[in-house]
Each structure stands twice: as C-alpha cells, then as structure tokens.
Amino acid sequence: MFQQLPMYQRVGKTAFKKDLTNTLNLAEHLDHPENRFRSIHVAGTNGKGSVSHMLASILQSAGYKTGLYTSPHLKDFRERIRINGRMIDQNDVISFIEENQLFLAANKLSFFEMTVGMALDQFAKEKVDIAVIETGMGGRLDSTNIITPELSVITNIGLDHTAFLGETLPEIASEKAGIIKWNIPVVIGEKQEETTGVFLKKAEEMNAAINFASDGQFPEYYTDLKGVYQAKNLKTVLASVEALRKAGFSVSEEQLINGLKNVKLHTGLQGRWDVLQQKPKVICDTAHNAEGLKLVLQQLQQENFQNLHVVLGVVNDKDLSKVLPLFPKNARYYFCKPDVPRGLAAEMLQEAAANYELEGKSYTSVHQAYSAALENALDEDLVFAGGSNFTVAEVL
Secondary structure (H helix, E strand, C coil), X not given: CCCCCCCHHHHCHHHXXXXXXXXXXXXHHCCCHHHCCEEEEEECCCCHHHHHHHHHHHXXXXXXXXXXXXXXXXXXXXXXXXXXXXXXXXXXXHHHHHHHHHHHHHCCCCHHHHHHHHXXXXXXXXXXXXXXXXXXXXXXXXXXXXXXXXXXXXXXXXXXXXXXXXXXXXXXXXXXXXXXXXXXXXXXXXXXXXXXXXXXXXHHHCCXXXXXXXHCCCCCCCCCCCCCCHHHHHHXXXXXXXXXXXXXXXXXXXXXXXXXXXXXXXXXXXXXCEEEECCCEEEEECXXXXXXXXXXXXXXXXXXXXXXXXXXXXXXXCCHHHHHHHCCCCEEEEECCCCCCCECCHHHHHXXXXXXXXXXXXXXXXXXXXXXXXXXXXXXXXXXXXXXXXXXXXXX
C-alpha cells in the first residue's frame, strides 16, 4: 500500500483526488459494506480526531460494538481501523489486499481510497453496531463520503489545506458541509461568523436538523484528554450524544462519564497534549495549523518551567508566516525534518524561524533533535515536541 501508490501524508498534493468514482466502484466491488452498519461522520479542520475518539469511547462504554476509522496514523498503519479500541489484525490487512489486489491495481486506487474500503469492509464483516468515521481532509469529495450516517458532525473551520479546499473560510466550510445528508441531523461544533450561513443554507437544502454545540448549555464533565482546547471538542461531543439519544441510542449518564474519562484507554489515542514524562516534563501535540497551534502554545505558556525547549519539525507545504509568529521567543529551538518526502529541511525551517527571532540549532533527524533537547533540559525545564503529526510520531 505504501509503495505502490501516492499517499497524501508522504507526497502531498499529487496524491489528492477530488472524485468519489474510485471509492464508489470499490464499494460496489466489496458488495457495499457501507450499508451494513450504522455510522457517525465527523469532519472539521481541528478537533475531528479527538471528537471521533471521544464518541467512540462513549459508545463503547454504552455497550455498542464500535468501529473507529481515523487518519493519519502515528506509528502503525493499523491505528486507522479499530473495533472497540483494538487495531485491525495484521492478517486482516494482508488478506484484504490479497483478495482485492487485481481490482485495486486495475483501478489505480489511492492509498486513502484503499484504506477507507478496508475499514468499511472490516466493520461490515465484524458486524459493528456503529462506526465513527472521520473524514480525511475535506468532506464533499472525501472518500469517506459514501456513507449515510445517523449523524453528521463538523467541528470547526480553519485555514488548512487551502490548496485543495479553498482560500477562504466560507469556501472551506462549503467543502466540509458536503457531508450533510438528506434528513440526517448535523451538529456544528463552533459558531463562526464567516461559516454559519454556509451551514444553515446547506442544512436547509438537505432538510437536516442543525444544532450548534457552542450555543448549548452543558454540565461540566471530565475527560482524560488534557489539552485546554478539548473544552470546545467536549461541547461538540455532548451535543452529538444528545442527538444520538434522540435518534434512539441508549447512553446512560454513567456510561457517558465513563466514556469521557477513559478515552485513551478505550481507543488508544495518542499525541493530543500527551505528557510523556516528568523531570524534565515532556509534552507533545500534533497541532499543526495556526488555529490549533495557537491554543496549544497558549497552554504551554501556562505551565511552570525554568527553560523551554522546543523540538520543531514541519512539512514543506505549511504556510510558515502563519504559524512561526505564534511560537514563544523565550525558548531554545531544535529544528528537524520529519522523515517523510514532504518534510521541510531543518536548515530551511531554522532560517525561516530566525525571521521571527526563534533561535536554535538544526539537527539531521527528529530523533537527534529530541535527544539533544532531553540532554540539555534540567529537571525543572519543559520540552515540547510538535509542528507536525510526523514529528510527534517519531518522538513517540
């Protein structure tokens, strides 16, 4: 899968296809697995991964056999496809490719299209009660958008992947709004001035009941996901649970509390405000666009530490003028290139960062940069690693 075909994570733009034909053909070839289980569809710029994992954890706690499809993975491809928190078995990955190899090759399916097909096939075969399915990048033409869910969820809209989805928030919103289906309720996480009209119009066209989570009043709940930014995601999840209860799902208060408290345990989620050790304290987070990084870096400044060490690696299609100004000047930087073709050379990142008074050294790998940060850090210091999913993956 990795070698044969382009994969957005590795090569970027050339792997991106704005067309559902391949996925629809694959679904037909697999005898429409997407129609054999119930699902929830989650899109958005930031938070869709956390929201998907929280929902899966809650549904699992409520006794439903729960599938979870997310992307990208951090360490192991199989993280993308889970049932009740267990990753898909290696043999199931192998047999899916072996059984469908001729079709996959003949139709030149992309890495993402194949993976979506594999997930849907697995969930159907394992007879899950419900699957939480996270979109890849967009919505309307995302490979996952062949499902008819019980509920659509859109967390928020930010300026990410503008080369594919549009240059403005309303343009991006209208791509993400493509997951709103006829007569299927939709929860929007955040009410944003520029995008609200887009969602209201689409919901009206599709006769879909729409609910803005940020308007809701909810009691306080505790989750084991520690990022301050999870407060917004939590509201989105609570509004979604309300909608699911209306649709006939049984989730007791106790099951809701248990699900939120044990997201990592139930789903294996990593890389969201992940505290890896104390003395020195090490935190990593996969936030990689301006909206996400802003919240993470604000929370970082609220931590107690003597010195701050930042291990930073990014991909080459990132608009650095949007993200570098957010980073604190009073930190020591360890610039590195994530080990993927899309990784930005450490020297180029160092050079760009210098324009924003961010000082440090460049290293030949994430591993070297991280080791140097740990070596230089005192017990009272803080080490933060981030900038990209890949940087975090290598640190983990």
